[in-house]
Amino acid sequence: MRQINVNQAIDNAGFTRFHWMVMCLCALLLIFDGYDLFIYGVVLPSLMQEWNLTPLEAGALGSYALFGMMFGALTFGTLADKIGRKKGIAICFLLFSTATIINGFASNPTEFGICRFIAGLGCGGLMPNAVALMNEYAPKRLRSTLVAIMFSGYSLGGMLAAGVGIYMLPRFGWESMFFAAAVPLLLLPLILWKLPESVGFLVREGRTAQATEVLSKVDPNLEIAHGDVLAMSDSKAHGVAVLELFRESRALRTLCLWVAFFCCLLMVYALSSWLPKLMANASYSLGSSLTFLVALNLGGMAGAILGGWLGDRYNLGKVMVVFFVAAAVSISLLGFKSAPELLYLLIFIAGATTIGTQILLYAGAAQFYGLSIRSTGLGWASGVGRNGAIVGPLLGGALMAINLPLQLNFIAFAIPGAVAALAMTVFTLSNRTKPQVVVLTAKA
Template sequence: MKNIDVNDVIDNAIFNRFHWKVLFWCTLIIIFDGYDLVIYGVVLPILMDQWQLSPYVAGLLGSSALFGMMFGAMGFGMLSDRVGRKKVIIGCVMLFSVTTVINGLATTPWEFGALRFIAGLGIGGVMPNVVSLMSEYSPARRRSTLVALMFSGYAVGGMISAGLGIWIVPNFGWQIMFFLAGVPLLLLPLMLKYLPESVAFLMAQKRENEARHVLRQVAPLMDIRQEDVLEVPPTSNSKAPVLELFRDGRAMSTMMFWVAFFCCLLMVYALGSWLPKLMSSAGYALSSSLMFLMVLNVGAIIGAVGGGWLADRLSLRSVLVAFFMLASASLVALGYDNPMWVLYTLVGIAGATTIGSQILLYAYVAQYYPTSIRSTGLGWASGIGRNGAIVGPLVGGALLAMAMPHHLNFLALAVPGVIATVAIALVGRSGFGVEPKTTAVPAAAMRTTGS
């Protein structure tokens, strides 16, 4: 009989079929998550015409799912500690899939908005739990890479949503896009069978036989016997108070991080919700307008990978400053007449430097704060940023309601990028906080995030 450290087994495991299985199912769930979230931007131009929506109401409908995401992330995150991550993930998939399917039957904007809010609860609830499950089972040396690969599923889901919308919406109506969200329901039996439960939860529930079975799959070459004792090192549950984020010269830098998160997510969700409508209002065909949304998500993947590679060789601050400057410049240029290939290039750059910047911001915050307050710093920065995500669709609706010239709409969306540029430039400067001592961080770590 021997004592076995559960975390040590997982950290030092050799990547095998079990890890591929976890990666596959977690990525697939994130793809469904991305599809359901981006779908509103795909159908928005049709809904505004069909229901005669004012831009203000359309913006409110766009934010309804984001409100749900905020509450879902908090509520289902706590629930998973009691009932397990697997049950919560399956429940969230059922919630956002069923609600999105029913959304296709909505006949009034208020029905639509209520259903989007409920779907948002599931969309927001599934994200932290899938990220936690993927992180828990990933070998330490590949953890950041695997989580980054999983996160790419969000952009893939957005691309699928936009790509299908180009063909389906003009020919068959917007409702079909929502009915297709029922596909995950067909895969629920396979998810129940192949998606593992958190081993930490199994240990906390004294279900050691199940935990032992999982660990044998994680490390099949390790001789784990029935009589061996599984151990989970004790962890401290204490959390540093929020006030620590403002001490030791960190006050200004903390505020600047919050400003940058807010502005970045405002741009990301304003574009995700309103880009097709803004382009169709400028005279582009619906299929071309939806293609812009797909290119935006393609750019997001390129920006995440390229930004992480650059951050390894330069610094996070310099890369973020450059990205936010490029984001503002590309958005301003989108407001003017250009050849189609130039417009697609500009949209791709906008996707790379807005969504890519969001990912890099998480890495910078994690690197800036001491370990003792790192999770507090990340939690509050992302919480403030979520408010920007909620405001984004509302801002887009307000701009459209003002009926301003096309180029002024994009000029207004570029302003948050300028503010974020200044904010990041002030992080860690002398007199504004202490610049963190950076260490070599793998490029994949730069690409890791959570929404």
């Protein structure tokens, strides 16, 4: 009888078709997730015209999905640690897809807002669970890179929403954008069939035969005989799951992650909401607002992949500290009159170090928390961060209302980057607690 360390088996495995399948399925889920979130910005002009919404009413209507995401991340992150990540992902996917379809039938702002809140619950819950699942199965040397590539599906979803809107809106109206969510829903059976359950969850539940089958796909060269023991480096959760985030010397690091998530999402949504308007006020004539946002999102994808690659070769925490410092500097410089080429470069860097670092934060949190509390840790970090997403657009509106100089607006947006850099410095310098080992005997 041998003792097989599941974590080491996964860490040292080569990149196989199984890893490719998990990454593609999780990326596909996040493409749909991103589509559902960015769809509001695409239909907003049509809604404001049809329902005679003021800018303040339109902003409040858009915040419902963000509130939903906050509660969804807190609820479904914890729930998935109890029922399994696969079930948690399926519930969230079904929830936001169904709510989005129903959204197309909304006849007034109240009905629309309720549907957006429910869709936000699903979108917010899916993200941390997809990241946790990808992180669990990724080989150690590729972990940050694979999570970053997978999470790029979120940005692709936003671009897909814009592309679908260009074709659908003039021909079929804003309702058709929401009805299009029925197409991803048809793929739910395929996702349930192919997406694997968390191996850590299977071991904890005593479903060792299934865990053995999954491990054989992770590493085809791994031989597990009858009577072999599966051992996992993980501390098994006791009591209330969220309290586990503060036990065993995790409290300081957990708080640092929450601060970083809050600050990062504040910068992301402040820039996404107000960058075009601020640049228009500065008399830049570099094209439409879409060009600025495309540059920002392209930077986000490039930053996530580059940061993931660097994180796998160096220390991911140190990489994020450097990225946050670069975010603060690049955003501050946006307030000064620049040549068009330099401006686009600064926007690209700002996107890489805000949107890109948001993705790296998910990867870092997934690597920090043990399997038994991973979805809970990601869910609460994401949920706290969603408060920053809500504050960001409000901060931009308040700054615009008091007519500050352009430089001070961008400096205000950059301050959270400096705070996040400090938080991640403390996080990186803190010592990680050595995990315990959970052992179960494999059955044929």
